[in-house]
Amino acid sequence: MQTNLTVIVLTHNEELNIEECLRSLVPLKCRIVVVDSGSTDKTLEIVQNHKVEIYNHEFNNYGDQRNWAQQNTGIETDWVLHIDADERLNKVLCENIINVLMDNSNSEIDGYLISRRTIFMGKFIRYGGHYPVYHNRMFRIAKGMCETRLYDQHFIVDGIVEKLSGDIIDVTDDxxxxxxxxxxxxxxxxxxxxxxxxxxxxxxxxxxxxxxxxxxxxxxxxxxxxxxxxxxxxxxxxxxxxxxxxxxxxxxxxxxxxxxxxxxxxxxxxxxxxxxxxx
Known part of the structure; x- marks a missing residue:
């Protein structure tokens, strides 16, 4: 049974990252939308080996691209989750996402703040004010959108937002x-x-x-x-x-x-x- 969630992943020349990203989404059993902006490496070849839907759209800025993905990819689920191609979900986060989607008692909640864990050259960056840092990444699609800033854009949720246990893991090896x-x-x-x-x-x-x-x-x-x-x-x-x-x-x-x-x-x-x- 598919969960009431659509995951949006933006890509552009992400052949080093996209495989692990998509694998981490499998436990969610949800619809996955990949919006590519003209990749010239093996990104699309890798993506086609997974059960995802692929869209192509010219990139202007991250905010516009994320909002375009929400509005133009035929999303019918109530919830949407945005992640980057160099990110992946840990097991705890996947379990908690499934739990909140199945829990009918959280009908007043419109979005969730999720912490991001940075792994740099194999090292978990725990200090320096870098963890935990929370971001609005999962919300009811009718309640959220992304700022249209060039950089440091955040998702805006019109409603009640709570923290969700588990991490989005941001990996840098290259x-x-x-x-x-x-x-x-x-x-x-x-x-x-x-x-x-x-x-x-x-x-x-x-x-x-x-x-x-x-x-x-x-x-x-x-x-x-x-x-x-x-x-x-x-x-x-x-x-x-x-x-x-x-x-x-x-x-x-x-x-x-x-x-x-x-x-x-x-x-x-x-x-x-x-x-x-x-x-």
């Missing part, structure tokens, strides 16, 4: 792939910061709100108010020493340096380049 993604995202975030992608329906920025709203408030009202380049150094120090990222070992040092300093430095470089009209 550093070249990691760098390629973050180079692209740095450009997107720089454009977002400079106000070139201001659209409505954004997650509120509230210090006293949800964990997502607090993070947005801290980013907008603290981090972005600090000087370029200095802020990424301060952030890395805060994350690595104050939030105990040092306890993640040498692989954790690589991760926190790249994610907490190098990436933020790259964003600031892109901002300066755009402000000064550098080629």
């Amino acid at each position: 550093l070249d792939d990691w760098f390629n993604r973050h180079m692209k995202w740095a450009e997107m975030e720089a454009e977002q910061i400079l106000g070139k992608n201001k659209k409505n329906k954004l997650v509120e920025s509230k210090l006293g709100g949800t964990s997502i709203e607090r993070r947005r408030w801290m980013k907008n009202n603290l981090y972005y108010k600090m000087p370029l380049f200095l802020r990424c150094l301060i952030y890395f120090g805060y994350r690595y020493f104050v939030r105990l990222g040092v306890l993640d070992g040498y692989k954790g040092l690589i991760f926190h340096f790249l994610h907490g300093f190098w990436y933020r430095f790259k964003v600031d470089t892109c901002i300066l380049k755009k402000k000064l009209n550098w080629v």
Whole structure:
């Protein structure tokens, strides 16, 4: 019996990740929709070996692509779950998703916050404020949508949201792939910061709100108010020493340096380049 859930997976040249992603979804016994944006590697060849439905749509930004997938792939289930191709669900999360779908007593709940667990070069990144970090990923399709920001977009759920036990596992084993993604995202975030992608329906920025709203408030009202380049150094120090990222070992040092300093430095470089009209 198929569960009352549709899973949406976005792909573009994900041959290294998509197999494990799709395998992790098998226990859910649900409809799986893959929306591809012109993959030129073996992604689609791998996907075709699984019981999924494949759609093709030109990529503009993540928010638009996710919303297009919700609105144009014939979803008839009440619930939708969004995951990325480099992510997979752990066993506990699958079991709890099935339980809430079968439990008729949760009719007032419209969405679930799910924690993301980062595995970097085989190492679980536990510290540095990186776990647990919760995201709206599963919700009633009539109640949720994605922000149309260029970067750091979140799903917005109009209703009651609760936390769900279990993790979405984000795996990074290929550093070249990691760098390629973050180079692209740095450009997107720089454009977002400079106000070139201001659209409505954004997650509120509230210090006293949800964990997502607090993070947005801290980013907008603290981090972005600090000087370029200095802020990424301060952030890395805060994350690595104050939030105990040092306890993640040498692989954790690589991760926190790249994610907490190098990436933020790259964003600031892109901002300066755009402000000064550098080629």
